[in-house]
Amino acid sequence: MKYSRADFPKGFTFGAATSAYQIEGHAQGGAGRTHWDDFAATPGNVVRMENGARACDHLNRFEEDLDLAAGMGLDAYRFSTSWARVMPEGRGTPNPEGLDFYDRLVDAMLARGLKPFATLYHWELPSALADLGGWRNRDIADWFAEYTRTIMGRIGDRVHAAAPINEPWCIAWLSHFLGQHAPGLRDIRAAARAMHHVLLAHGRATQVMRDLGMTNLGAITNHEYVLPADSTEAASKAATLYDGIYNRWFLSGIYSGSYPEDVLALLEQHLPAGWQDDMKTISQPVDWAGINYYTRKLVAPGPSGHPLDFAEGVGDLPQTTMGWEIYPEGLTRMIARVSQAYARNPGASIPIYVTENGMSAAGSLTAGAVEDPQRIAYLERHMEAVLRAIEEGADVRGYFIWSLLDNYEWALGYDKRFGLVHVDFDTLTRTPKASYHALKRALAG
Ligand code: FCB
Numbered sequence: 001m002k003y004s005r006a007d008f009p010k011g012f013t014f015g016a017a018t019s020a021y022q023i024e025g026h027a028q029g030g031a032g033r034t035h036w037d038d039f040a041a042t043p044g045n046v047v048r049m050e051n052g053a054r055a056c057d058h059l060n061r062f063e064e065d066l067d068l069a070a071g072m073g074l075d076a077y078r079f080s081t082s083w084a085r086v087m088p089e090g091r092g093t094p095n096p097e098g099l100d101f102y103d104r105l106v107d108a109m110l111a112r113g114l115k116p117f118a119t120l121y122h123w124e125l126p127s128a129l130a131d132l133g134g135w136r137n138r139d140i141a142d143w144f145a146e147y148t149r150t151i152m153g154r155i156g157d158r159v160h161a162a163a164p165i166n167e168p169w170c171i172a173w174l175s176h177f178l179g180q181h182a183p184g185l186r187d188i189r190a191a192a193r194a195m196h197h198v199l200l201a202h203g204r205a206t207q208v209m210r211d212l213g214m215t216n217l218g219a220i221t222n223h224e225y226v227l228p229a230d231s232t233e234a235a236s237k238a239a240t241l242y243d244g245i246y247n248r249w250f251l252s253g254i255y256s257g258s259y260p261e262d263v264l265a266l267l268e269q270h271l272p273a274g275w276q277d278d279m280k281t282i283s284q285p286v287d288w289a290g291i292n293y294y295t296r297k298l299v300a301p302g303p304s305g306h307p308l309d310f311a312e313g314v315g316d317l318p319q320t321t322m323g324w325e326i327y328p329e330g331l332t333r334m335i336a337r338v339s340q341a342y343a344r345n346p347g348a349s350i351p352i353y354v355t356e357n358g359m360s361a362a363g364s365l366t367a368g369a370v371e372d373p374q375r376i377a378y379l380e381r382h383m384e385a386v387l388r389a390i391e392e393g394a395d396v397r398g399y400f401i402w403s404l405l406d407n408y409e410w411a412l413g414y415d416k417r418f419g420l421v422h423v424d425f426d427t428l429t430r431t432p433k434a435s436y437h438a439l440k441r442a443l444a445g
Contacts, residue, residue: 001442002380007387013115013398014443015076016069016420017356018058019122019166020085022407025060026124027053030095032088034124035134036410039182050413052124056405057428062105064430068421069404070112072436073443077114078355078400079105080122080166083144086151090126091143099154106155115160117355117400119220120148120205122166123181123410130183135171135194138272144201148208156214163290163355164205167222168198168250177308180411188308192270196278199253203281220290220355221250221338225330229300229313239299241266242310246297247334251341255350257283266308288397289338290355293331293382295324320359322416326378328385331357335389335396349395357382358402360409360416363433370422370433379435401439405430 005014020026021036040051058065069077083090085098109116121144125134129143148164156162165171175181177191185191202219209217226243228235244263252260257279296317302309317325331354339349358379363372379401390396406419414425420436423429 001376001438003383003387004442005444007383009390011397013075013353014439015074015078015115015117015398015400016072016404017078017117017400017402018404018407019080019119020082021052021055021122021124022403022409023056023058023065023405024082024085025052025054025057026082026085028059029085029101030088030097031082031085032090032095033127034082034084035127035130035182036124038127038130039184042184045184046411047413047415050408052408055408056423058405059101061428061430063108065405065421066108066112066114068430068432068436070114072420072432072440075113075115076117076160076398076400077109077404078117078119080119081151081155082124083121083147084124084126087126087147088128090129091146094150099151102151102155106158110158116155116158117353118155118159118162119166120144120151120162120164121171121201123171125182134183135176135197136190138193138197138200140197141200141204145204145208148205149212152209152212152214156209156212159214161216161218161288162209162214163218163220164202164209165198166220167292168195168202169222169246171198173245188267189270192267193272195249195267196271196275199250199282200278202254203278203284206284206286207281216287218288218290218353219254219286220292221247221254222292222356223247223334223338224294225296225327225333227296227298229298229311232300235300235313238301238307238310241307242297242299247337251338253279253282254286255283255289255341286350288351288353289341290353291331291334291338292356292402293334293354294322294357294359295320296327296330320374320378321362322360322412324359326359326381328381331382331385332389332392335386335394336392339394349393351395351397353398353400354382354386354396355400356402357399358418360418363417363422365422365424365431368431370431372433372435375420375433375435376438379439
C-alpha cells in the first residue's frame with residue numbers, strides 16, 4: 001500500500017464499517033420482521049430472493065469479527081443497531097436479548113481498543129411500522145425518537161460517536177421513487193414525504209441523544225459526483241437536477257435548514273403541509289459530517305422527457321463488479337462541497353469523516369488466500385483523494401472502509417463482495433484478504 005498512517009494527520013481515525021441486517025443474522029435473537037424481509041420475499045426484488053436471515057452470523061461470531069478489526073490495527077469500528085432487533089414491533093416493549101447484544105458488542109469494541117461509531121438506522125424498518133406507512137408517515141419521527149432513547153439509553157454512555165441515519169437518499173429516493181430497495185415503491189408523493197421525514201427523524205434523534213448527554217453526533221449522507229453525460233444543454237440541466245435530488249437536498253436540509261429551489265419546484269406539492277416548521281429541528285447543529293462515497297454518475301435526460309426521468313450515461317473508467325466507475329477525484333470534490341455546505345458559521349469548518357468507501361471485487365478463496373489487488377489499488381487512490389482534500393483545507397478526521405466482511409449486499413444478495421475479510425457463506429469461515437494484510441502493514445507503519 002502506497003500510504004501509511006504516517007501520511008495522515010496525527011490522530012486520524014482509520015476504521016471499517018458494517019451494518020446490522022447485512023451481517024448479524026436477522027432470524028436469530030428475537031428480532032422482529034423488517035421491510036427488507038418482506039421486500040426479499042417478493043419475487044423479482046432481490047437476486048435469488050436472498051435475505052439477511054443468517055448473513056454472516058455476526059450475532060454469534062462478533063468476538064471473532066472484532067478480533068479481526070482490531071488485528072488489522074483499526075482505531076474504530078462503525079456498526080449499526082437494528083431497530084427491529086431492539087424493538088421487534090418498532091414501538092413499545094424492547095427485546096431484552098437485542099439490547100444485551102448491543103451492550104456486549106460495544107463493550108467488546110472497547111475491550112479491543114476500537115472506538116464505537118454507532119448508526120441508528122441502516123435500512124431495516126420494522127414491518128409493523130411499514131404497515132403504518134413507514135417513512136411516508138410523519139409519526140415515524142416520534143417512533144424513531146422512542147427507539148433512539150431506548151437503544152442509546154443502554155449504550156449511549158459508551159459509544160464514541162453516533163449518527164441517526166445511514167444514507168437518506170437511499171432511504172427516500174432509491175426506495176420510494178426508484179423502487180430498488182425496500183419498500184420498493186415507485187411513487188413521487190411517497191418519495192417526497194420520505195425525503196422530508198427521514199431528515200426530521202434525523203433531527204429528532206439528535207435531540208434525544210443530546211438530551212441523554214451524548215456528544216460527538218453526526219449526520220451521514222451518501223454522495224455521487226454528478227456530471228452531464230454529454231455536452232448538450234439538456235444533459236447539463238438533467239445533471240444539475242439529479243445532483244439536487246441526490247446531493248443538495250440532504251446537505252442543504254441538514255446543514256442550512258432549507259431545501260434547494262429547483263428540487264422544491266417539483267416536489268413541494270407532495271410535501272406534508274407545514275414542512276417549513278420542521279427545518280429548525282432538521283438543521284440543528286451536528287458535530288461532524290459523514291460522507292459515504294463510491295462513484296460518479298453521468299446523467300442525461302430520460303426517454304419520457306419529464307425532468308425527474310433521468311438516463312445514465314456510460315463512462316469509460318474502470319468499473320467495480322457493481323458496475324460503478326472508479327473515480328477518486330469525486331471524493332475530493334464531495335468532501336470540499338460538504339465542507340462548504342456547512343455555511344452556518346462562515347469560515348468555520350466542520351469535521352468530516354468518510355464513513356464509507358470501498359469496492360466490490362471478485363476474488364475467490366484459493367489455498368487459504370484471497371488476492372484482491374483491485375481493492376488495494378482502489379483504497380490507495382481514495383486515500384490519496386482524502387489527503388488531497390485535507391491539503392485543500394478540509395478538516396477530515398477519519399476514513400472508514402466498507403466493509404469489514406463480505407456481506408448481504410441488499411438487492412444484489414451475497415454475490416457482491418465488499419469485504420476486507422472473505423466470508424464463505426456455507427461454512428461462515430472468515431479469511432482475511434490480501435487487502436486486509438496490506439492495510440494492516442500500512443496502519444502499523
Ligand atoms: C452503501 C450502503 C452499504 C453498502 C454499500 C455498498 O450505500 O450504505 O450498506 O450496501 O453501499
